[in-house]
Amino acid sequence: MRIFAPIGPGKGMIALMIALVGGATLWAATARQPASASKRPQRIVSLNLCADQLLVALADRDQIAGLTHNAGDRQMSAVAAITKGLPILDGSAEQILATNPDLVIGMPARRNPAIAILKAQHYPAVDLKSADSYADIVASIRTVAQAIGHADRGEAMITRMDRELAALPRAPKPKVAAYYQRRGYMTGTGTLVDDLMTRAGLRNLAADLGKPAIAQVSLEEMVAARPDYLIVESATDRITDQGTEMLHHPVLRDIARISLPQAWTVCGGPAYVQAARALSQAVSAR
Numbered sequence: 373m374r375i376f377a378p379i380g381p382g383k384g385m386i387a388l389m390i391a392l393v394g395g396a397t398l399w400a401a402t403a404r405q406p407a408s409a410s411k412r413p414q415r416i417v418s419l420n421l422c423a424d425q426l427l428v429a430l431a432d433r434d435q436i437a438g439l440t441h442n443a444g445d446r447q448m449s450a451v452a453a454i455t456k457g458l459p460i461l462d463g464s465a466e467q468i469l470a471t472n473p474d475l476v477i478g479m480p481a482r483r484n485p486a487i488a489i490l491k492a493q494h495y496p497a498v499d500l501k502s503a504d505s506y507a508d509i510v511a512s513i514r515t516v517a518q519a520i521g522h523a524d525r526g527e528a529m530i531t532r533m534d535r536e537l538a539a540l541p542r543a544p545k546p547k548v549a550a551y552y553q554r555r556g557y558m559t560g561t562g563t564l565v566d567d568l569m570t571r572a573g574l575r576n577l578a579a580d581l582g583k584p585a586i587a588q589v590s591l592e593e594m595v596a597a598r599p600d601y602l603i604v605e606s607a608t609d610r611i612t613d614q615g616t617e618m619l620h621h622p623v624l625r626d627i628a629r630i631s632l633p634q635a636w637t638v639c640g641g642p643a644y645v646q647a648a649r650a651l652s653q654a655v656s657a658r
Contacts, residue, residue: 416431428454468490506537543656548577550599550603572652591621598627603631
């Protein structure tokens with residue numbers, strides 16, 4: 373599970389909500405058999421950013437009745453560039469009901485007032501568990517692909533991802549890395565980012581320090597730990613506030629830095645390959 377530091381309202385908090393509720397079952401998901409071509413759902417609604425990305429990647433465009441407002445956000449969504457022309461919903465029960473969906477994918481945040489109304493409608497639904505590893509991503513792809521009637525696309529995507537990941541270089545010798553976020557929060561083990569580190573041949577500093585899935589680590593502690601790499605979100609490459617200013621402190625200057633777009637790691641989906649490639653190439657080149 374990708375966990376984000378509590379950085380106040382806005383995109384960071386949205387990402388936190390996505391991560392924390394990704395595996396929560398908010399109403400009973402319908403057990404679905406692979407849909408045949410004649411029975412494919414034709415009005416599919418996504419209720420969270422992670423479902424958006426799988427739906428855009430696997431469904432016919434005319435099957436998509438609604439995506440979340442985050443789908444077109446280039447900082448948050450790996451499919452933002454191809455969502456133009458697709459219906460975007462504001463998350464209200466009224467809008468979702470108006471689409472008369474024949475399939476709902478992904479559960480919204482617990483506090484969303486639309487939940488009570490939607491639960492009462494008993495729509496066919498698929499709840500996606502939070503992806504904490506590549507194996508979880510593969511499972512999510514299969515779940516969505518079968519539910520929307522495109523199991524073959526899902527298998528083709530998995531085959532392509534497997535092939536591309538197998539070809540990636542690994543660090544020539546073990547290196548230690550810290551995924552360091554604004555305000556000094558570090559991502560720990562058992563997360564999707566940790567899975568990416570392992571794939572690139574890196575050891576997560578959080579494991580060495582005995583830190584939980586999310587922990588605040590001071591500049592002094594980070595410098596004392598002396599990781600080989602700091603992995604940061606590319607949005608923090610520029611100083612925009614006090615939270616990002618910390619990541620540019622002079623004491624961190626001598627630690628090699630790798631920037632990855634948040635959109636590649638906030639959800640488990642096809643963008644995992646892009647993140648793995650960028651990380652592996654950066655590490656193997658040094």
